[in-house]
Amino acid sequence: xxxxWRGTQAAKGTVCKTVIRRFESAPRLIPGxxxxxxxxxxxxxxxxxxxxxxxxxxxxxxxxxxxxxKGEGTRFLSQYExxxxxxxxGPLGNGFKIDxxxxxxxxxxxxxxxxxxxxxxxxxxxxxxxxxxxxxxKTKLDIPLSAIGxxxxxxxxxxxxxxxxxxxxxxxxxxxxxxxxPLQIYACGPKAMLKAVAQITNCQVSLEEIMxxxxxxxxxxxxxxxxxxxxxxxxxxxxxxxxxxx
Ligand SMILES: Cc1cc2nc3c(=O)[nH]c(=O)nc-3n(C[C@H](O)[C@H](O)[C@H](O)COP(=O)(O)OP(=O)(O)OC[C@H]3O[C@@H](n4cnc5c(N)ncnc54)[C@H](O)[C@@H]3O)c2cc1C
Numbered sequence: 001x002x003x004x005w006r007g008t009q010a011a012k013g014t015v016c017k018t019v020i021r022r023f024e025s026a027p028r029l030i031p032g033x034x035x036x037x038x039x040x041x042x043x044x045x046x047x048x049x050x051x052x053x054x055x056x057x058x059x060x061x062x063x064x065x066x067x068x069x070k071g072e073g074t075r076f077l078s079q080y081e082x083x084x085x086x087x088x089x090g091p092l093g094n095g096f097k098i099d100x101x102x103x104x105x106x107x108x109x110x111x112x113x114x115x116x117x118x119x120x121x122x123x124x125x126x127x128x129x130x131x132x133x134x135x136x137x138k139t140k141l142d143i144p145l146s147a148i149g150x151x152x153x154x155x156x157x158x159x160x161x162x163x164x165x166x167x168x169x170x171x172x173x174x175x176x177x178x179x180x181x182p183l184q185i186y187a188c189g190p191k192a193m194l195k196a197v198a199q200i201t202n203c204q205v206s207l208e209e210i211m212x213x214x215x216x217x218x219x220x221x222x223x224x225x226x227x228x229x230x231x232x233x234x235x236x237x238x239x240x241x242x243x244x245x246x
Contacts, residue, residue, distance in 0.1 A: 004082040014069050015112065015143045017054070018077055019062055021084040025091055027058040031120035032206055032238040035065075035090030036214040039073030047212050048089060049073040050233070052116035052188075066115040066143070092214055093237050096120050096204050100127055102182045106174055107133040108167050108197050110189020114143065116206055117188050125149040129184070132174065136167025136193070168196045175201060187241075198241035205244065206237045 010016055020035075036048035054066040067074050080086070096116075105124050107117045114135055124131045131150035135141075140161040145152065154162030155170055163170065167189075175183065185203035187194050194205045209232045211221035216234030223230055224245040230236065 003080060003085050006079055006081050010069055010075070010078045012069050012075075014078070015066065015141065016069065016074075016078040017064055017066050017144060018080045019064050019082045020086065020088060021060070021062045021082055023061055023063060023084075023088065026056055026061040026063050029053050029056050029063060029091050029119075030095035031123050032095030032116055032204075033091040033093050034116075034237060035088050035092060036211075037065075037073075037077065037089075038087035039076045045072050048087075048214060049077075050092075050208075050211055050214055052206070052237075053091070053119050054115045055119055055122070066112065066118070068112045089214060093233060094235070096186055096206070096238050098124060098127060098129075099184055100129075102129070102184045104130045104178065104181065105132070105184040105186065106171065107131065108171055108185070108187040108189070108193070108203075109133065109135045110167060110187075110193040111137045111141065112143075113187070113189030113193075113206075113208075114145075115188070117186065118145075120186060121147070121150050124184075134167045134170045134174070135162075136170070136189070166196075167193060168200060171197060171200055191246075194241070195246040198244070198246060203241045204238050205241045207232050207239060207244075208237065 034050050034052045036050050039049045051065040053063050055064040109117045121131045121133050134153045136155050138157045187197045188206040209221040211233050212218045214233045216231045221232040225243045
């Protein structure tokens with residue numbers, strides 16, 4: 001056991017990173033997958049909380065999660081800088097599909113939606129695919145970012161960082177500049193942004209619904225698709241945008 005504590009609880013809205021060590025399944029994690037974590041020492045909060053895999057170190061059998069403090073569970077987690085004694089279930093869900101024949105990819109993140117897209121960007125770069133990651137948010141985010149081997153474009157609605165405007169404005173420009181050449185497009189963020197991205201182009205979207213069991217048993221995270229209701233935890237969280245009834 002070598003968990004490292006930050007010692008203090010961060011305020012609501014703060015973005016934190018926790019490294020999960022000694023995770024035997026780390027080498028087989030794929031981008032878009034998630035884990036659920038028991039975020040407390042007693043019975044409260046009762047339900048595990050889901051978090052996307054943000055970054056992986058396969059050799060060290062560790063991975064990172066990046067999360068925004070919302071309530072009790074994330075506040076508990078924020079006390080850990082590193083952890084190897086948390087109760088974690090995973091890897092869960094189906095990840096993003098990568099087409100090795102298409103050499104350009106564009107990733108669209110809304111706020112903390114950048115968490116799984118960082119892992120995806122790093123895997124695409126390993127496959128020698130050119131990656132542009134657009135990060136959009138309402139205002140300047142305090143997120144530790146390091147884009148290695150790919151292009152990161154930041155935009156904010158209030159212009160406090162990067163280009164002033166929406167991530168979808170940049171996506172539109174980018175798609176046009178590419179002259180509609182084949183692109184792999186991926187998105188993660190608030191549902192309204194995903195819907196707007198899906199209206200521009202077909203893409204793979206990672207959905208976040210409030211979920212209870214995380215393994216397809218409780219049917220709590222159902223989304224409506226052209227093929228009936230699907231579970232975000234078991235059938236997703238990654239879906240083809242054209243399959244979702246927005
Ligand atoms: C597949 C999946 C992957 C996720 N990955 C990440 C991630 O990488 N980083 C991250 O910061 N968050 C992620 N989330 C959201 C994260 O699970 C919630 O923010 C977290 O469970 C909140 O727990 P809490 O106890 O702190 O807050 P709670 O007290 O449970 O809730 C506080 C507020 O957050 C809202 N909330 C709770 N769960 C969700 C949810 N699933 N989606 C949206 N709003 C929610 C509640 O409605 C409430 O308003 C993911 C969710 C899913 C389904």
